[in-house]
Amino acid sequence: MTAPEKVVITPAADEKIVPLMVYIPGRLIWGEAVVKEAIRVSTWLRTNVAPEVLTLFNAKMLIPTGGSKQKPIFHPELSVFVNQIIAYHLIPPHQEPPDFDPTEPNRIMEPVTLWVDTFRFDGHLRLSALSSVRKYLDVTREAFTSIYDVEISNPLLPEMGTLKVPYLIVRQNMALYGKKAG
Incomplete structure (x- = not known):
């Protein structure tokens, strides 16, 4: 074959x-x-x-x-x-400009760890300075959520190493969201 x-x-x-x-x-x-x-x-x-x-x-x-x-x-x-x-x-090095204005006031980049199947995404969720990840997930009804400055790894594929991407989108109701450890 x-x-x-x-x-x-x-x-x-x-x-x-x-x-x-x-x-x-x-x-x-x-x-x-x-x-x-x-x-x-x-x-x-x-x-x-x-x-x-x-x-x-x-x-x-x-x-x-x-x-x-x-x-x-x-x-x-x-x-x-x-x-x-x-x-x-x-796939890096291919990238597009950010989808937000970095000078927008009262916004924070909240560190998060997401689990998607066996993949770990360590990145940031862009939130209102008055919000939290829990509040955001409770009120947001969009299908996909943006995650920024992401490091992707998989404990089952250590040979993959860590892939760094500036931006990804994740189906909001298919990921586990955790406070970034460490």
């Missing part, structure tokens, strides 16, 4: 290719998405132009389990229903 070959992607004039990492239950997937040039990918799934199905080209998939070193499973094309996506982010 021969290994599948990489797909050569040729975007249209109004499209771009963006490297994404996607977290779904029991899986980590990364690959290339083709999107309209005007789309801000890091907030895409929070908008009314979000697709129902996300297609990743030259996709690799890991099924995190303890034990021997893992090899990614390659798919030239892999479609994921967006309602399965727990979290996603651009």
Whole structure:
């Protein structure tokens, strides 16, 4: 059996290719998405132009389990229903500008640790200075929440090390939220 070959992607004039990492239950997937040039990918799934199905080209998939070193499973094309996506982010060094004004008064970056399946996300939640993580989660009804300056690790995949991303979004009701330890 021969290994599948990489797909050569040729975007249209109004499209771009963006490297994404996607977290779904029991899986980590990364690959290339083709999107309209005007789309801000890091907030895409929070908008009314979000697709129902996300297609990743030259996709690799890991099924995190303890034990021997893992090899990614390659798919030239892999479609994921967006309602399965727990979290996603651009793959470094690819990044977009922040989605907020850093000079906005009365806002804080609250340290948090999120658990998404077996992945640990140490980052910051942007809140009102008068709020807390608990209050934010109690009153916010958005599907996806933004997490900033994130360090991603997985105790089942120590060989993965720590991945640092400036921004990710997480499906709010599919993550565990903890005060950042230490």
